[in-house]
Amino acid sequence: MARTLIRCGWLVTMDDGLGDLSRAEMLLNGDRIEAIGHDLGATADTTIDASDMIVLPGLINMHLHTFQAGLRAIGSEWLAPDYFRNFYGDIATRYGAEDNYLGTLFGALNQLDCGVTTLFDYCHNIRSLEQAERSVDGLVESGIRAVFVHGDGLREPAAPGKLPQRRLHPRDRVLALQNSRFAHDGPVTLALGIAGPHWADWEATLHNVRLARDLGLMASSHVTKAHRDAAVPDGYDRLAAMGLLGPDHNLVHCNLLSRDEIGRLLDAGCSITSTNMNELHDYPHGSALTKVIDHGGLPSIGIDVEPMVSGDMWREMQMALLFARNALIRTRAGAGQGPAMIRSREALRWATVGGARALGMADRIGSLKPGHKADLIMLRAGDLNLFPVHDPVFSAVEQAHAGNVDTVIVDGVIRKRGGQLLFDRDRRRLLGERLAESATRLMAEAGYRHAPA
Numbered sequence: 001m002a003r004t005l006i007r008c009g010w011l012v013t014m015d016d017g018l019g020d021l022s023r024a025e026m027l028l029n030g031d032r033i034e035a036i037g038h039d040l041g042a043t044a045d046t047t048i049d050a051s052d053m054i055v056l057p058g059l060i061n062m063h064l065h066t067f068q069a070g071l072r073a074i075g076s077e078w079l080a081p082d083y084f085r086n087f088y089g090d091i092a093t094r095y096g097a098e099d100n101y102l103g104t105l106f107g108a109l110n111q112l113d114c115g116v117t118t119l120f121d122y123c124h125n126i127r128s129l130e131q132a133e134r135s136v137d138g139l140v141e142s143g144i145r146a147v148f149v150h151g152d153g154l155r156e157p158a159a160p161g162k163l164p165q166r167r168l169h170p171r172d173r174v175l176a177l178q179n180s181r182f183a184h185d186g187p188v189t190l191a192l193g194i195a196g197p198h199w200a201d202w203e204a205t206l207h208n209v210r211l212a213r214d215l216g217l218m219a220s221s222h223v224t225k226a227h228r229d230a231a232v233p234d235g236y237d238r239l240a241a242m243g244l245l246g247p248d249h250n251l252v253h254c255n256l257l258s259r260d261e262i263g264r265l266l267d268a269g270c271s272i273t274s275t276n277m278n279e280l281h282d283y284p285h286g287s288a289l290t291k292v293i294d295h296g297g298l299p300s301i302g303i304d305v306e307p308m309v310s311g312d313m314w315r316e317m318q319m320a321l322l323f324a325r326n327a328l329i330r331t332r333a334g335a336g337q338g339p340a341m342i343r344s345r346e347a348l349r350w351a352t353v354g355g356a357r358a359l360g361m362a363d364r365i366g367s368l369k370p371g372h373k374a375d376l377i378m379l380r381a382g383d384l385n386l387f388p389v390h391d392p393v394f395s396a397v398e399q400a401h402a403g404n405v406d407t408v409i410v411d412g413v414i415r416k417r418g419g420q421l422l423f424d425r426d427r428r429r430l431l432g433e434r435l436a437e438s439a440t441r442l443m444a445e446a447g448y449r450h451a452p453a
Contacts (some may be wrong), residue, residue: 001043002029003027003029003048004044004374004412005040006026006048006055007049008023008024008053009051009054009055010392011024012348013056013367014368015369021036021038023051025037025038025039026368026376027040030374030412031311031370031373031411032372032412033369033371033373035370049134052380053407054379054389054396055378056368056377056392056396057375058231058352058365058367058410059116059314059317059355060119060351060354060356060365060366061111062118062120062273063120063275063302063304064121064302064303065122065124066111066123066139067099067100067103067107068087068107068305069106069306070435070438071103071306071442073307074307074450075305075308075450080283087305089154089163093127093153094445097285098434100135100138102265103138103435104121104134104135104138104139105142105431107121108121108146109421111313112323112410114312114313115314116144117144117145117375117376118147118365119139119147120146120149120191120355120363122149122220123148123150123193124151124153125153129173132181133177139188142423144410145187145373145410148181148189148190148191149220150174153168166203166204167195167200167204168207174190174192174211174215174355175215177190179402191212191218191220192213193206194209194219194220196209196231196297198221198224199222199233201231202231202232204237209239212249218248218249219357223253223256223268225251226256227258227261240268241430245270247360250271252273254272254291255286257288259295262292263291264296271299272299273300273358274288274292274320274447275305275309276289276320277303278304278305278308280319283289287320289324290323293342297404298357299320300358301320302316302448303316313402316351317347317350321342321344321346321397333370347397348393348396348397353366354366373412374411378406379406380406383403403419406419408440
């Protein structure tokens with residue numbers, strides 16, 4: 001296998017044993033990190049001079065409806081009811097297989113461009129095997145590491161406020177998908193996006209959770225209602241009592257749950273993902289991030305809905321940190337206590353290690369150490385918004401944006417170099433034209449007319 005030596009200016013490993021290093025070297029052997037240290041004296045097929053860059057683990061976006069990329073920003077002034085009426089309950093039901101492919105490909109490419117190396121792609125509009133397969137094709141073609149989260153979609157546009165509660169995940173389609181696109185190991189793997197107790201009746205909830213367990217797949221469910229408004233208010237407690245919740249279950253949002261409810265889910269072994277930009281955009285209660293922290297859990301973070309918020313994980317990380325810091329300041333001030341600080345490194349943990357743990361992949365990704373996958377990114381430290389660098393973590397977390405990402409390596413393969421994605425430009429242009437046409441057609445079919453501000 002080819003060996004690549006990277007000479008780093010600053011190396012933020014996010015590994016407790018290795019810590020942060022300056023003027024260090026990292027040796028890649030194929031898709032793995034072979035060694036990290038100073039003056040390794042290693043021979044390599046290729047040497048990358050990153051002496052003016054901050055090198056760190058690739059970001060992990062733990063929640064994105066990637067297929068929606070063609071409709072970016074149309075809902076910037078929507079609230080949650082607008083999204084369910086206009087998009088999830090209508091436009092999404094009109095996607096075909098090629099619409100999914102195009103949106104997923106361009107959404108995944110944007111994530112790579114922004115410095116995300118692992119994407120949890122919650123694709124909750126699937127109505128056919130072909131649509132699922134083409135969605136996976138988009139992820140594979142992009143070159144990103146991803147978990148394709150198969151979500152069964154609505155069959156037809158829903159009447160306002162009338163989303164169905166009897167939604168049994170289709171076993172036959174999942175099995176067929178396992179035997180087609182997932183018949184062999186690769187950087188794109190499969191999970192189930194299920195309707196849980198907040199959105200499905202008890203029989204459907206049990207069917208969906210047991211299906212994931214039977215097939216050995218991770219499950220993820222949206223938790224976006226207060227206890228009293230859920231389809232099955234005590235559903236998650238009942239699942240936990242039956243031993244059906246654990247590290248293989250990821251819960252998204254949870255922002256309307258109490259601290260005790262969040263604590264019980266974490267005690268059951270579940271991971272919780274907050275999408276702070278979207279939740280602050282939509283809801284009066286902020287995100288569940290601080291409740292997870294207060295219970296001793298490690299949050300993970302994601303984007304959610306690009307029609308409403310930016311797909312930039314740097315912005316999401318910064319928003320999450322500001323929300324958590326301000327919540328702590330307000331809580332302590334209200335209690336007559338002195339100030340305290342949530343540190344920048346913690347936010348970087350949410351966007352790297354936290355996502356890796358939620359995925360059950362912390363032994364492979366999320367930090368840089370020998371034996372781990374070669375998933376890493378490089379930020380140009382000389383860019384005007386970063387220069388001069390006094391602390392690489394402060395610079396990366398507090399100041400960086402997607403435009404600072406110079407290089408992205410996934411599974412040992414360079415996917416972005418010199419600030420440019422290594423994806424065929426002519427193909428990108430032609431497919432981009434098709435994506436724009438797809439978005440225009442989908443909105444027209446739904447009768448959606450965007451009213452400019």
